Amino acid sequence: MTPAEPRAAAPAPDTAPDNEPGATPKAAIGNGTAAGNGKAGKVAPARDPWTAACHRARLHVVTGKGGTGKTTVAAALALTLATEGRRVLLVEVEERQGIARLFDVPPLPYEERKVAVASGGGEVRALCIDVEAALLEYFQIFYNLGFAGRSLKKMGAVEFATTLAPGLRDVLLTGKVKETVTRLGSDNKLVYDAVVMDAPPTGRVVTFLGVTGAMSDIARRGPIHSQAEGVVRLLHSADTIVHLVTLLEDMPVTETLETIEHLRDADLPVGTIIVNAATVSRLPPASLTPAAENRLDKSRLAAGLAQGGITADDAMLDGLAVQAAEHAIRVLDEADCREQLVATGLPILSLPRLVDGGDLGGVYELSDQLAEQGVR
């Protein structure tokens, strides 16, 4: 796919009347099953899911339940934001080296490395934050302790300190992220146009971002304390926005809804819900329920197949009907899940399930999809 394609498609929503959901690829993807809500007047179907607040933010925090494809989506988002010559940093905070695997590069050191080029000359750099290294970095800055760092690490002293106070760990990680967001280059301009953080999963993210709570773990007057205050300011400012990745399945959706509430309670800005691996329906809406109940007219199906030169016996017809039923049930279940997400009032971005999508090609494909839905 050429990079020009998504942008060529983008003007379409402007030319289409507002009340025509499904008229553009964007509406079909983003709001496919929400069309009915348009009539209720509550959700504007043509609303740009990438809101002004998303566009304005510079730190994009991407969270999601384990197994929802959080890292892949974070990478795709970084790639999309890096188009048109921008520079984006993709940060990993759980030391899993998921980014390195995704971009097929050797494990990342505690150092910013270029991992991908976006269309229009932009670039994505990646950083895997190592908590121990981050703590030693502090000690070096504030206590000139660099020389002893290695032996302390060997003794397990650093692990000890971060275990003793798990909040310290989070403050160190978010502190480093803040440093990258606010860093100025020699030209006195911001080094990164945006920073995308592959954050801890939904179960942990509110504690992780709730640095205020973690600060009780930390001595009042130390240097890390004042650093933490700066982090709190950043996370609650318009520079930060949190995106939640989910599958259209029971458990991830429930966790997403709970996390949204907790984020709102903690006064953290929620940006979009990013639905990953959505099933694209093959069946016309009217056929979904009959198909799901395995009530498709088999003689009609056989006649249709015969027109295509396929002589179908009963076994084949049954097999095809069961496959169609499974597909329809899946689509209907996903529609239910999507409705619950729509009820939050948050904008929804939607990514299709990719066959064999766990590689770099898949990341670019998802990135194109995000661009088509207005992410910039």
Next chain:
Amino acid sequence: MSRRVLDLGAILRDSKTRVVVTCGSGGVGKTTTAASMALWAADAGRKVAVLTIDPAKRLAQSLGLEALDNDPRRVDIELADPKGELWAMMLDTARTFDEMVAAHSTPERAKAILVNPFYKVISTSFSGTQEYMAMEKLSTLAATNQFDLIVVDTPPSRSALDFLDAPQRLSSFLDGRMIRLLSAPTRGVMKIVGAGFMLFSKAVTTVLGGQMLHDAAQFVQLFEDMFGGFRERAQHTYELLRAPGTAFVVVSICEADSLREASYFADRLRAERMPLAGLILNRTHPPLAKLPLPAAEVAQEKIERSAPLAAAVLGIHTDRLAVRAAELHMRARFDRVHTDLPVVEVASLASDAHDLPALREIGRRLTAA
């Protein structure tokens, strides 16, 4: 295919099998698989307990589990074999830890430990505590000899097999060397670790505050005489896991990330000489109709307008064939590395499984070999 098929039916039915542990990365259906295996074995007439970690709400409800509860409860259902019994529980990590403390110390001492703020950190958020407690609970349950079979679900660990490492990590962390160094560095010690440590100690105190270190030091002191018991227990659990009556099964879906984790699990279990029974390849999509891709594609295009519904049904079929091709490719790659690992494939259900009929259906597919 010449490779060995994982015969779970034989394993679950065998009276010599006392423990089955499922492991794998998050979101692969581990809990559901564990519940299905337990139900299947109970239907086969065994007295089974399933220990779950974080089940989906509806799944928990269908097992009669309303809240975290540290003792197995009997699931009130009719089983195929009336001799069978199904019991279920949801692990309460903090409570298991509390119980372990109580079992290894005097009441006064236990009380002092439980109120120590540092203990709260360790018992709730030390990475690995959940894994450790799952194994601790397994050990306790197995010792009661109350069940023919215990099926254990493991937490989706950040790093695979934390449950094997956690006891070791926790005890080396708690053995107090570091805390003593930090809270009361004596001259003799300082000679060994050098002047850098003095600075470090000062820095840590500045960062964490003196109170924290004080709490930690007190905690370690209280904990000290329990260590012997803890280590013994950890060793005991480890031996139970390695015993012939235990079977580990790795659960994975047919995707690159998940299979990479599964590969790691398999290697690690073998390195530890744990009894690895095989791999459950969950939620696969074998085609249900014998219709080759080229014929389906040609026909689909031809009847797109004249018979749109039949064309859509063919579209579903070609999608499925594409997914299947990717799955087979993934599986072939995995098989090349783990040539002698028995595998069983479980075809995906249309919906998430959260009721007993669905669990039974999965049980049937698991044991179809």
